[in-house]
Amino acid sequence: MKKTIALAAALSMLLLAAGCDSEEQKQINAQNIARAKDNATRYIEEKYGFIPSVTNATLERQYGMFGSMPMSEVLVEMEHQGKSFSVYIDGQTENTEGADSYQAEEIHAAVEAYVRERISDIYELTILNSKVTSSFDPIEEDCKYLFTPYYDGGNLKEVLSDAACSIVGICTNTDLSLCSAEAYAELLGQERSTITLYAARSAQGAKQIMPCMNRYYYNKYEKLAVYADTICIMKQDQTEIRQYTLGQTGNIFYYVEGNSPDKAHIRLLDHQQTAEWMSDSAKRVQIPQKSYEVETDQEGFVYLYIPVSELPENQQEMRIIGRSYNTKRQEYCYYESSYVIIGEYCVIETYKSNLSPPEQIAITIQES
Structure with missing residues (x-):
């Protein structure tokens, strides 16, 4: 002692x-x-x-x-x-x-003009960071838009090649499958620089994407799939196009990793069905208000996009309990799943299975 x-x-x-x-x-x-x-x-x-x-x-x-x-x-x-x-x-x-931020506004305007020359219907565009990465919280936010070379109006590539920039653009009515990193070479001179373009499903959806960019999940693109059907990620000579086909059950949309919505089936369970599968440990929480069962014969994540209007009123106090069936051990395991509120939807990321399909996952939404 x-x-x-x-x-x-x-x-x-x-x-x-x-x-x-x-x-x-x-x-x-x-x-x-x-x-x-x-x-x-x-x-x-x-x-x-x-x-x-x-x-x-x-x-x-x-x-x-x-x-x-x-x-x-x-x-x-x-x-x-x-x-x-x-x-x-x-x-x-x-x-x-x-490195300084004196020309930051001028450089940002030049970047936006460069992108708009190639995509006319940019809804919104921003640069998330630049050269300096600080570890000191009081100055961290002020170290984002710092550049070293002098910008003379014609050397944008030189200016950005000295800064690791993350450029994000939200588009509407644009076929991003035609984009390529070669067309944006002036903005991708630095190895760690990226351009990420989101093709919004609607004008309303375009408004929901940008507020997520400064949050920890901004690069978890699947969480934004309910608002963007295509995402283009460009790095120097690399171009990656991700397209998201959603399934729908009632008011709920869902995305299956691997892009096959027909590989999953979602249904709402009643309280009695939920009580039947809850373990003793899961029963320590309150009786769930809503439970959804996700059945898939494909390994990987399933993302649910549930309208906020269907959630409990006290959204900040929610807990999400999941159940996954281990086909090898012939037993169930229980876990808490992650979720985030993005605009009009609660996005739930289900358990990722490393097991042999088929697999069933039940998500229970309830107030704690």
Whole structure:
């Protein structure tokens, strides 16, 4: 017991120490910040020919298991003639090797014009990130749209080749199967740069896609299939076209991994049928309001798109319980499935089977 208490105390002290810089380190931090401000000022003067005002500066920190430690890079916030922008630059040495957001709006406008020349019915377009990736939460959002080369109106490829950009466009009435990375070479000069185009099923559906782009599931394209029937992903000389054919049962749409909606059958169960398959552990939750059984003879995920209007009123308190039959062991296993509310639909990702088909999955939606 004493050893446990001592270990906990030592760990607490370690966490405290990790979260606080020593006096010596604080002095180093101050020197790095001061030098970074001077570096940023000279960087902007060399690049644009004017001297900006410094409004704020935040030191980069690297997070680890037991806290964070200061780095030497600094995000310097600046202003010139009413325009605010940022410079990310190292403060350990005197240098003018930075990245800035001063031309971000101009570069974004050029990117949009480039895409619209090739696809006229772009509903919305955005750049999600660019060169600098920060680990420090207070400055992370401000490090997205930073570029190093000067944009002169004709060197878009050079500017973007220095930045790993994720460009996302929402289209309507467009056949994306005709797209190719070669046509967008100016925007794909960097190996990690991508262009993702969504062909919306309707004008209403187009409004639901972009709000998802900054969330953790934006690259789980199947979750957006209820709103987009085709998605084109381009990387340098690679073009991938994904097309989604949905099945429908009543008001519920569904997508079967492998794109064969006829490989799945969905039906609504009554409370008695649900009670029959629930295990003792599953019965610890309340009686379900609705249960759906998904039967498929194909391995892989099945995605359900259930109208929010059919869900319990308290959507934030939902739990989704699933049951999958193991055909090898001749027994059922129970699990909690993931879901996310996207616009007008609740999207449920069922259990992925590594078992021999056929397989049955039941999804139960209920308030906790």
